[in-house]
Amino acid sequence: MKALRPQLSLVVGICLITLGLTASTANAQSVCLPAPRLLTTMPMGGQAGTTFEIKIAGEDIDDAEELNFSHPGITAEPKLDKNGLPIANQYVVTIAKDCPVGVHEARVMTRLGLSTSRAFNVGDLTEAVQTPGKNDSLESAMQLDLNSICNAIMTSRKIDYYSFEAKEGQRVVVDCAAKGIDSKLNPVVIIANERGMDLVVERRGGMLDFKVPQTGKYVIKVHGLTYDGGPHHFYRLAVKAVQPDELVKRLPSIQAVSAFSWPPAGLTDANIRPEAEPNNKHTEAQKITLPCDITGSFYPAADVDTFEFNAKKGEVWWVEVASERLGRPTDPSIVVQQVTGTGADEKRTDLVELKDIPSPVKVSSNGYSYDGPPYNAGSSDILGKMVIKQDGVHRLQIRDLFGGTRNDPKNIYRLVIRKAAPDFAIVGWALHMNLRNGDRNALSKPIALRGGATMPFEVVVVRRDGFDGEIELFMDNLPEGVTASGVRIPKGKSRGIMLITAEENAPQGYSSANFYGKATIDGKEVTHPCYLASMQWPVKNAWSEIPSPRLMADVPVSVTESEQAPITITPAEDKVFEVTAGEKLSIPLKHIRRSDFSGANITLKTFGDGFEGNPAFDATLKGDSSEAVLDLAKLKPAPGEYNIAFYGYAVARYRENPTGVALAEAGLKQAKLEAEALSANADKLAKIAESAPDAERPGANSAAKEAAAKAKAAQSDITKADKQLKAAVARAKPKDIVDIIVSTPIRVRVNPAKKAQ
Structure with a gap:
């Protein structure tokens, strides 16, 4: 823990009217006392083993002190001006060589305490930073090296252009992290030829896997799905040259709330077994024994994976599937059937259908804090049990209810069938x-x-x-x-x-x-x-x-x-x-x-x-x-x-911060005292210059001119201090919250x- 120098879904179910307030009055009120919130960092991350500068912005962080991170391998010091004084909201960040690649948390200490977090990314590729508005045309495309990441902000109603050089037959992967790093951007990413003609397009936040048709220059275009933009629409664009058979991981991503319930305690990869295609049809069912731990994917589109096993009457097995909790846009569903007879006499009887992990508590019906929390701890994954009713053969079929048109091998799942292991x-x-x-x-x-x-x-x-x-x-x-x-x-x-x-x-x-x-x-x-x-x-x-x-x-x-x-x-x-x-x-x-x-x-x-x-x-x-x-x-x-x-x-x-009024008053008073002293000194030096001998007059005039400039600047400081006082007084006026x-x-x-x- 650390000490520093000085510098709340409540289910109440009660209408504000019970406090004698009208709806119109309530709508005019703020909700919750002010809290510091870190909203953006630029850049949004960096390469392990490097030092670089960063700028931050947010709410109620005007008096930000130290910038800190969830991992001790990332540290920051205030950036200093030429006089050795800290520059507001600017820091020098150092990432240790052994800091884990992935998403960490950045936050800033303020007068009101620690701010909310913003995702901060640590990578192993060379990093670059875009200058907003400087690469919004084909002619001004920003050159990117292969195996690099660019930190950028999307400008509203604009397209960002980048270019890279690649050789014929080379495999190039372009990945754009946005939603996965706390951004509000829904990116559309396009690879085009040198003339800007589109070759491949990704509109759903996926990754572009591109085989270079011929040696030369290629263009990447990025824009918002609805051409939205602004400081909260940031992204990290990675361009990587990879091997033809390499399994490419996406850029690191934050986790949905539902991910808290995965994996079960003690789960390892020691007994994991891959699914074996073809296994779509009952006649192609992959034979397994229970318990089991299987990994597979909902691929190709409309894929159904079928597994066959023997079980005895009275056995109770628990079935768990992770896919949505692994960050995939899937909705797994399982049907288990009891099988009797063979060939033309085969009969299949439904034993159990499993889908969705329900939220432990009722979630708000409108997505906001209305009649429950705006958080859903449930998942479209599966956690349920099957009770075997008679000895014999059983078949389990798993599919993605969203998978009819999705053709993505990265839509993976993990299926675990086990005896009861009570836990939470x-x-x-x-x-x-x-x-x-x-x-x-x-x-x-x-x-x-x-x-x-x-x-x-x-x-x-x-x-x-x-x-x-x-x-x-x-x-x-x-x-x-x-x-x-x-x-x-x-x-x-x-x-x-x-x-x-x-x-x-x-x-x-x-x-x-x-x-x-x-x-x-x-x-x-x-x-x-x-x-x-x-x-x-x-x-x-x-x-x-x-x-x-x-x-x-x-x-x-x-x-x-x-x-x-x-x-x-x-x-x-x-x-x-x-x-x-x-x-x-x-x-x-x-x-x-x-x-x-x-x-x-x-x-x-x-x-x-x-x-x-x-x-x-x-x-x-x-x-x-x-x-x-x-x-x-x-x-x-x-x-x-x-x-x-x-x-x-x-x-x-x-x-809000009534002590700030006293500080601002003291600041204005000090500014006036300094201005008076400088004005008096300027008057004094002006008189000396008027009566100075000819030989001394140039130096005296120079000194008088410099003193007059300082006095004028001091008057500007008074104006600035007066504005700060008025702002502090306005902030400190009572507000209904x-x-x-x-x-x-x-x-x-x-x-x-x-x-x-």
């Missing part, structure tokens, strides 16, 4: 508010904590092979002054909550945290990491942009000293609250208010295994205390230890009811 995989994301007033936000939310704040994370589980036990949630390696408390995933359920809390006076700092879950399976303690998911881009009230979540490479946690939470709701006593089963428990709450609010009360619900059925209750936003009452006769939690918390949302009158409010975690011990005498 978990993923978490920052809770979002489900507002019913037309708001369509799906914000990228870094774990950047204000002092006194508790940030809730929803954690969901995909259970394997019949495991239904409870899962305890943990987080450690946190910054100083930050604690985490898990609200467990109950037995047979799919959802828990992780609460991350910053003390009121926690020092500014950050760390890469460990986030994990524990369960007891077959008498043994099993621990698995909890993957973190986040939105690639902050979507704010946008009807035209589809949210795009992905998995993160790590779990960065930060805390800021610059601001504190608008309110902290905490138990009045730091203790374990004890209650006897069937009785009522009253918990006195203390409110530490640091902001004004629109509305007198906040409606609170309850997090906690066995306690989420507690009725919502109102707590004051004007006073310093309230009380929560839990009726255990109605809730009926089992005896034991629990972590609970109370949550809701409120409209805070947020003031709807945000999640979560109490600090509360420990409850339910004791068994006393037995009747």
